[in-house]
Amino acid sequence: MANKATSIDIAYRAGVSQSTVSRALRDSPLVSEETKERIKAIARELNYKVDKNASNLRTQNSHTLALLLCEDPTNDDSLINPFFLSMLGSITRATAKQGYDLLISFQQLSSDWHADYEDSNKADGIILLGYGDFVDYEHKLERLLSQNTHFVIWGAEHNKSSVASVACDNQQGGLIATEHLISLGRREFAFLGDASSHSPEFRDRYLGHVRALKNAGLAVDKRRQVDAISTENAGFEAANMLIRKGAHFDAIFAASDLIAVGAIRALKEAGLRVPEDVAVVGYDDIPVASFANPPLTTIKQNTQLAGEMLVESLLKLIRGEKVPPKLIPTSLVVRKSCGIDL
């Protein structure tokens, strides 16, 4: 590889000082238009690009954000939660739009976080996506907080108000999903998904679900809530358990689409028809949802907006501004699994 051109090379050719080159390329008003043009032309000709390591070292910021994607321990090695992938797309776009680069890292949940991007000046801040067990997660957040790292988390509002967060309104999602089923005449509900504080997002969906039931004067039967992590298999097992217990239900609200798809499989195998016997609603609107059989009614999170807000909040934090937690409303996507005639 030919030696890269430096600002000194350009200065030499342009017959100016290196400082002037640096100013010209950064469009400083201190340089005359004429000189600027000459310098820029030479820079283009030499295919010159400012050395980021040098400029970052000098200015002490990296113009780079880091995205830490924590994988669910439950997914197989090569599979990423499809919902996160959708977020990844919007985060990448939002980061680029702001003129930042994005460093990405997948972390095993088990392992200790390698979250020293900011300490090593590789990134100005960190976006955290996914956590596995929320209780463990909080300890890690504590450490980031104590190290004054700039970071913003996706998913659940943290009880420490000092943690910046962006989340979709999971309670509202659970509410509208359940209200929809109620409006279609369903009365006996099952909820599939962990409803404990270990999974605050699922728990909030559950809380919204319960609120809708209460608003409608319907019974909340704890025996029809079955824990499940977000996999097709867990959904299958959870629905099977309900069926084996002989539980009565005419609707299932699943805390995620994968759970819903697994549940549908279990229902079918048990000879139950979806949606005639049991209506099913999922959560996330992953691509699989529209191809499920029947196509899955689900709650869609606005990942586009979410990505933008995560990036925006993080940049504000870096600039030293305050950022209140953000809550994004969700929307209902009606397909056939809820029993409506499309």
Next chain:
Amino acid sequence: MANKATSIDIAYRAGVSQSTVSRALRDSPLVSEETKERIKAIARELNYKVDKNASNLRTQNSHTLALLLCEDPTNDDSLINPFFLSMLGSITRATAKQGYDLLISFQQLSSDWHADYEDSNKADGIILLGYGDFVDYEHKLERLLSQNTHFVIWGAEHNKSSVASVACDNQQGGLIATEHLISLGRREFAFLGDASSHSPEFRDRYLGHVRALKNAGLAVDKRRQVDAISTENAGFEAANMLIRKGAHFDAIFAASDLIAVGAIRALKEAGLRVPEDVAVVGYDDIPVASFANPPLTTIKQNTQLAGEMLVESLLKLIRGEKVPPKLIPTSLVVRKSCGIDL
């Protein structure tokens, strides 16, 4: 944020020179064990991390790779080709395993590439994923080549042997998919997907498909090949066109799973049963494939291996080694859409 500790701070506390600190932290054999321990302990205590900008500037390499994901212009804005996402996962992992960071960027195909990661010393090399139109793509590759950028491409073998590439064996994939259908008694084949030089991967799948037909002494009917880009809609349209033309066929080999899923929808709407009347095989094994109705028989690419090889090839290139193009064998995933009784 408290001022970050530097190697000088540590030197001061340890009562040694800054050079010794630097050596100790890099585990240089020139430093006594005892001194090393002392220095490392202080570094931990101060939460010290080597400043990457400074060290990269000094050593003139970034220990970072860049991933350029070029989106298909055909996908809607927030949706990424699910196959690429699976690659992304394995590339991220492989990069981390080698101790490198990964910078990621989504490029619009229309826009001019912003591929100056290496020129600005932000990355030591680039992995290119996706391209849209291959003919346009090649011009861009020319430029990278002329700038002596280190890069490796995924997908098709480039006719310039100087371009490092990793690809799955698309011809072999097309061959085994078609052979499988033939072994199940299918005789009249349609192929859905662009078979021109604008989509070399699809074309190779088509070539393998044709080879299998010829090997079996079956007719190759050009009228049963319909161009389609890799979307569900394009597959739907392509299959509809075949049906409207009154083409006879008892099997469809689709160049991608999305095309296959769209084709199945068209077949069903036309009152054709899958697989009884028409068997369908796709390509990629995206998550949707197993949830399609009927579940889709498809060709699986080993994304895990592919990601590792891309990273490995790129690192070799950076080290100045030669890298021959790599071809990874594919495998058949049999589900119900091909007509086998599972």
Next chain:
DNA sequence: CTGAAAGCGCTTACAG
């Protein structure tokens, strides 16, 4: 508007 100079925080020859 321009230049000379300092300095960001490291790594690494050079000298001991």
Next chain:
DNA sequence: CTGAAAGCGCTTACAG
């Protein structure tokens, strides 16, 4: 085994 010093390529006060 250790230290003093140079230098990676920028940005930006300071002086003119």
